[in-house]
Amino acid sequence: MAKNSALIEPRLPRGFVDSEPADLAAVEEMVAKIRHVYERYGFDPLQTPFLEYTETLGKFLPDTDRPNAGVFSMQDDDEQWLSLRYDLTAPLARYFAQNYQDLPKPFRSYRQGWVFRNEKPGPGRFRQFMQFDADTVGAAGPEADAEICMMMADTMDALGLAGKYVVRVNNRKVLDGVLQAIGVADEGQKLTVLRAIDKLDKFGPEGVRLLLGEGRKDESGDFTAGAGLDPAQIAAVIDYVGGKVPSGNEGIAELDAMAALFASAGYGEDRIRIDPSxxxxxxxxxxxxxxxxxxxxxxxxxxxxxxxxxxxxxxxYDGLVSRFRNEETPATGFSIGVSRLASALKLTGNLSSRPATGPVVVTVMEKDRIADYQKMVAELRAAGIRAELFLGSSKNMGKQMKYADKRNAPAVIIQGSDEREAGIVQIKDLAEGAEAAASITDNAAWKAERPGQYSVPRGDMVDFVRQIPAVAAWMEVNARP
Known part of the structure; x- marks a missing residue:
């Protein structure tokens, strides 16, 4: 490239984040526990593509005034519109309908993956984020919904959050009955009411009152239009979310059935409870x-x-699959926000934030002996040990050690001409060395003691490295079949 060529500024697109090794390791630890619970319940993995035909996603986005405006879309070479998936549920409905004849009914599946939303990003609000879903398609009874709720509770327990969560349960049929009783029939107005109630935890009863009425202005001055209900209608909705639930509703019967299932399975109200809000x-x-x-x-x-x-x-969501098939197909499921849950686990100390264990680094003291060093790396890898050869240009040991520190290497292997002639290698346990060095204040003493460094016969290198605690711990977690 010519010296006067304009350089491209390295910029991360708004609403997107990079995931670094420590973050990825922590999330993988978390999703492995979630996956174990799902599979214990009999759910099987499924993976659908990032892209779907736009019509597959349908008009089920939060803002129904502009359907499909919340997705990233493009046209393929035959002018068909494709969109990045907005969630993991619409692709599941498409998959089930497309493979209907071959699938067991009910069909239980779980999916983990990235979803994309073309919305204004903000604090904690991203355009790409990960979800972890589990769904049962083809089961109509409340026992399927109850099982999903129990699995949610068991998942939280498995993640170390026992006593720090509650699964709250309601039924849309109950609220629909309330809206019908107060004369709210317009679908757009119904949806505005639902969104207002959904803000109860965020804005409190008075904020919900405003959103049910003329609207609410936030602290920045932005105005959110309300549902336009009159005072009597607002009072009825507020009574409902406060716990005054009408009797004789089909949704009440379903909630009663679910509550009985929770009780019989030993799930108390401290874990799963009915909540009209x-x-x-x-x-x-x-x-x-x-x-x-x-x-x-x-x-x-x-x-x-x-x-x-x-x-x-x-x-x-009994109507979603019917977009692809003539008959109504019952379905129920839930989705976990992986990033948000990971943040919670870090706050409670249930998710490691330490860097992932890096590879054992074999240093290069003599460039003309590179084949010998590569052989060491190959022996370590063959034994199931994560290892790499230093591929930088510097022969300076200090720089190679700094590289190993940045890689969070558990150990380094050193062999110069003296060690080679003596038939040994120097192995430095970096974790032990760091711990010992913390108690040595004199630099000369540190150099003399060389904490954590051992002279090992070349033939014993692999066995010695395997016993280093950080290496052994990594091997236990990542044991080869």
């Missing part, structure tokens, strides 16, 4: 809806203590 925002929910709420407090941007809040939720 739960309203999932998407319009395709047709029955029971549920959320996982973490009940410990954190500080918001104003320094106030607030509940951490929801990390996932879902519900029954």
């Amino acid at each position: 739960v309203v999932r925002g998407l319009e395709y929910y047709t029955g029971p809806v549920f959320e996982i709420e973490l009940t410990f407090t954190v500080q918001n941007e104003k320094g106030q203590d607030v509940l951490f809040g929801s990390v996932g939720g879902g519900g029954r």
Whole structure:
């Protein structure tokens, strides 16, 4: 490239984040525990592509005034519109309908993957984020919904959050009955009411009153239009979310059946409870809806203590698959927000934030002996040990050691001409060396003692490295079949 060529500024697109090794290792640790619970319940993995035909995603986005505006879309070479998936549920509905004849009914699956939303990014709000879903398609009874809720509770327990969460359950049929009783029939107005109730935890009863009425202006001056209900209608909705639930509703019967199942399986109200204020925002929910709420407090941007809040939720969506098939197909499921849940686990100390263990680094003291060093690396790898050869240009040992530190290497292998002639290698346990060095204040003493460094016969190199605690721990977690 010519010297006067304009350089491209390295910029991360707005609303997207890079994931570094420590973050990826922590998330993998978390999803492995989630996956274990799902599979214990009999759910099998499924993976769908990032792209779907735009019509597959449908008009089930939060803002129904501009359907499909919240997705990233493009045209392929035959002018068909494709979109990055907005969630993992619409692709599941497409997959089930497309493979209907070959799948067991009910069909249980779980999916983990990235989803994309073409929305304005903000603090904690990204355009790409990971979800972890589990769904049962083809089961109509409340026992399927109850099982999903119990699996949500067991998942939180497996992640170390026992006593710090509650699964809250409601039924959209109950609220639909309330809206029908007060004369709200317009679908757009219904959806605005649902969104208002969904903000109860964030804005409180008075904020919900404003959103049910003329609207609400936030602290920045932005105005959110309300549902336009009259005072009597608003009072009826507020009574409902406060616990005054009408009797004789089909949704009440379903909630009673679910509550009985929770009780019989030993899930008390400290883990799963019926809560009339739960309203999932998407319009395709047709029955029971549920959320996982973490009940410990954190500080918001104003320094106030607030509940951490929801990390996932879902519900029954019996109409989604019928977009592809003539008959109605019952379905229920839930989705976990992986990044938000990971943040919660870090706050509670249930998710490691330490860097992932790096490879054992074989240093290069003599360039003309590179084949010997490569042989050492090959022996370590053959034994199941993560290892790499230093490929930088410097022969300076200090720089190679700094490289090993940045790689979070558990150990380094050193062999110069003296060691080679003596038939040995120097092995430095970096964790032990760092711990010992912390108690040595004299630099000369540190050099003389060389903490954590051992002279080992060349033939014993692999066995010695395998016994280094950090290496042994990595091998245990990543044991080869």
